[in-house]
Amino acid sequence: MKILLATYWTIPHLGGVWNYMQQLKKSLEEHGHEVDLMGYGEENTIVHILNKGERVEKKKLLNFLQAKMPPSLYPDLYKNKLVEYSEFQRYIFELGAAYFNLDQYDLIHTQDVISTACINRVRPKHTPLVATLHGSVAYEIRHQLTSIHKSPTSYMAREYYDELERIGATSSDISIVANHWLESVLTEEFDVPKNQLRVIHYGFDTEAFIKNKLKKTLIERPKNKKVIVYIGRLVETKGVQYLIQALSKLKAVRQDWICWIVGDGEMKKELQLLAKSSKLENDVYFLGSQEDIPSILSKSDTFCLTFTYRKSTTILNRSTIICKTSHCK
DSSP states (O other): OEEEEEEEEESSOSSHHHHHHHHHHHHHHHTTOEEEEEEEETTTTEEEETTTTEEEEHHHHHHHHHHHSOTTTOGGGGSSHHHHHHHHHHHHHHHHHHHTOGGGOSEEEESSHHHHHHHHHHSOTTSOEEEEEOSOHHHHHHHHTTTTTOOTTHHHHHHHHHHHHHHHHHSSSEEEESSHHHHHHHHHHSOOOGGGEEEOOOOOOHHHHHHHHTSOOSOOOOTTSEEEEEESOOSGGGTHHHHHHHHHHHHTTOOSEEEEEEOOOTTHHHHHHHHHHTTOTTTEEEEESOSOHHHHHHTOSEEEEEEEEEOSSSOEEEEEEEEEOTTOO
């Protein structure tokens, strides 16, 4: 089979979706299938088939769309900047997908609600469309509407993305989610029929993990301290800022630890300043992106998973989960 894996996000990029796409491509090819990867690329300036080098310039498509959809004809589109930006980005992605000739694929597998909604509009009727939804885009937007996208017309953006969540989750022949939490969110808040969804938990290549665990790393743990490690993107929704706040309180109680923060992202400098202002510059170490994650984990005592969870416009739960190993006291 010839299969297209597509995402609305930029590829390659930091984060779990890109890792998932790479691993899925590798596994499908091992089973004899031909796999292409589609998404935005090069700082969001192109739509491309990454592994083939095929591309469409975003600017050319944007100029065309803006000429066809001026404010005089579509005034509501321009009332909220986020809605305006999102609509044009969706149409650009959609036109890019059509340009790449979707007739050549036996199966299309999208990785988010936006790419699913777009590709469903231009896919051949005979081509099956499967979606794997790795999270709730509408939930993330709701949080951003209280911070970076806050405006008098924020309600329009919320309504827009809530509807896009529902459309995207129901546009595929089947939608896969990795946990029952997201299944509940989609069915209870966005009216997605339960029979549309399948819960399939993420797989894990244990053989490759164990093999990589044995590789040497230049990072060494101190002999006299416990090691706490966070691994992930350094962005607001991951909640690393709350980890640093918690570590500041921990230091007042005990000092027999250090924390490794592994990953990169737009909040790195802000988090470094937060650590410094919390007097943790000798306790929290930002290691950047690393390839030897299994080896780093093997040298740590505690893995910390942080997140920011938003259930509504008025409730924001901020949680930190710490999973302790048997030798961490």
